[in-house]
Amino acid sequence: xxxxxxxxxxxxxxxxxxxxxxxxxxxxxxxxxxxxxxxxxxxxxxxxxxxxxxxxxxxxxxxxxxxxxxxxxxxxxxxxxxxxxxxxxxxxxxxxxxxxxxxxxxxxxxxxxxxxxxxxxxxxxxxxxxxxxxxxxxxxxxxxxxxxxxxxxxxxxxxxxxxxxxxxxxxxxxxxxxxxxxxxxxxxxxxxxxx
Numbered sequence: 162x163x164x165x166x167x168x169x170x171x172x173x174x175x176x177x178x179x180x181x182x183x184x185x186x187x188x189x190x191x192x193x194x195x196x197x198x199x200x201x202x203x204x205x206x207x208x209x210x211x212x213x214x215x216x217x218x219x220x221x222x223x224x225x226x227x228x229x230x231x232x233x234x235x236x237x238x239x240x241x242x243x244x245x246x247x248x249x250x251x252x253x254x255x256x257x258x259x260x261x262x263x264x265x266x267x268x269x270x271x272x273x274x275x276x277x278x279x280x281x282x283x284x285x286x287x288x289x290x291x292x293x294x295x296x297x298x299x300x301x302x303x304x305x306x307x308x309x310x311x312x313x314x315x316x317x318x319x320x321x322x323x324x325x326x327x328x329x330x331x332x333x334x335x336x337x338x339x340x341x342x343x344x345x346x347x348x349x350x351x352x353x354x355x356x
Contacts, residue, residue: 166192166206166218294351302344305330309341
């Protein structure tokens with residue numbers, strides 16, 4: 162593996178694809194010494210690893226616009242890269258057709274990797290079953306279940322911790338666990354009867 166940096170130079174023998182830039186190649190001690198110079202410290206490089214494991218650095222395009230802000234440079238650079246790779250912008254509001262023929266916004270097809278889908282499906286199924294047997298619970302049992310297994314108005318999990326629920330009910334965490342176990346066993350029995 163080697164490290165090679167392509168540095169823009171009028172005397173360079175290596176041309177860019179479009180022929181507008183000339184480069185020299187430095188590596189090893191010669192590269193290290195150059196990067197320690199005043200001129201070398203001012204240079205900025207795009208660095209990547211090629212298929213052979215070599216580290217390749219290519220000097221970034223010089224800023225030719227005086228007074229340009231950092232944000233403007235960034236935008237110009239991104240636009241330049243997009244044009245070089247023929248990137249196409251796509252809006253998340255664009256409509257796509259799903260496998261079953263339904264139209265939906267592209268944003269709805271993106272998976273939130275922070276959400277475990279299997280856990281959410283199980284959670285939703287348990288909540289639906291709980292809704293069917295909830296009316297059969299005593300008011301204090303419903304309150305406990307609502308505190309521990311509640312979704313907020315946006316459908317996001319907003320469960321209280323055991324400590325928060327125990328404090329709200331004015332009981333110890335041990336007593337809360339005992340009540341929770343008892344209510345869950347009752348719910349399980351009710352669900353088995355309903356099935």
